[in-house]
Amino acid sequence: MFKILHKRLLTGVTKLFVVEAPLVARRAQPGQFLIVRVREPGERIPLTIADYDRSAGTVTIVVQEVGKTTRLLGALEEGEAILDVVGPLGRPAELPETGRVVLVGGGFGVAPLLPKARALKERGVHVTSVIGARNADLVILEEELGARSDRMLVATDDGSRGRKGLVTDVLRDLLDAGEVVDEVIAIGPMIMMQAVAEATRPAGIRTLVSVNPIMVDGTGMCGACRVTVGGQTRFACVDGPIFDGHAVDFAEAIRRGRMYRAEEQEALRVWEAAGCPR
């Protein structure tokens, strides 16, 4: 069992948990993820390691409630425990040693930028962070990421915080203004990462994305998480989840991500009809 030491509501549906997991914290690197099972019986879901503290023996996860399992997890309180936490899984991010990097985050994707920003700052890399949300109430971790960045830029769809528009509009503003950008790292919904990759493609700026396909075992055995990268089949759980955004077949990845939508909606419906048992 993995005890929840701290819980914080970031938005109505986005929750941050600091979880006691000393063995995971000891080996965690930016870019890696966990597979958690909330209770028995229950499905295993992948969640990015949003932060870690080796001396405290804790890992931080940020959960956006989108279906049954993320809602079950989101309902846990401080002092309660998660049944299983497996990790760290996946390859650590290969971060640059020098230069100017733009980090782009949307939705829960803002959280996994935290350890990357910290690692980049420790190396002396110049970090600009660009985060986006539908409105000001849904902007998360602006202060925390801002503290690890040289510059913090925010975009909201309705203009209630920062620039009105999308994170890709902010990125294009920077590029159009002649800003030197050596590398972009984007994390968020597939559609957002696809748009970021298209924004940087003309200038040939190296762009890393962290894909989030459906996963089952997380060990390269089941094939559920396969993505096509540069025309080759790769397994996100062992070969990724971070890939060259210019080489990812996003159309296929988005299509595969929707494969079980009917079953996911049915699972949620049945659970809600039963009164959302914990």
Ligand SMILES: Cc1cc2nc3c(=O)[nH]c(=O)nc-3n(C[C@H](O)[C@H](O)[C@H](O)COP(=O)(O)OP(=O)(O)OC[C@H]3O[C@@H](n4cnc5c(N)ncnc54)[C@H](O)[C@@H]3O)c2cc1C
């Ligand atoms: C490597 C990796 C890291 C991830 N990190 C995080 C994280 O840090 N925080 C977080 O909140 N989520 C993260 N996800 C997504 C998370 O695993 C899914 O949202 C979760 O499995 C959904 O389970 P559910 O039962 O709540 O919803 P489901 O019933 O499975 O799905 C409900 C709806 O959510 C959407 N959805 C389902 N799976 C995904 C997915 N993989 N990506 C995007 N949308 C999805 C679909 O629209 C679906 O119809 C990550 C996924 C991967 C592969």
Ligand code: FES
């Ligand atoms: S989740 Fe099974 S191969 Fe990646």
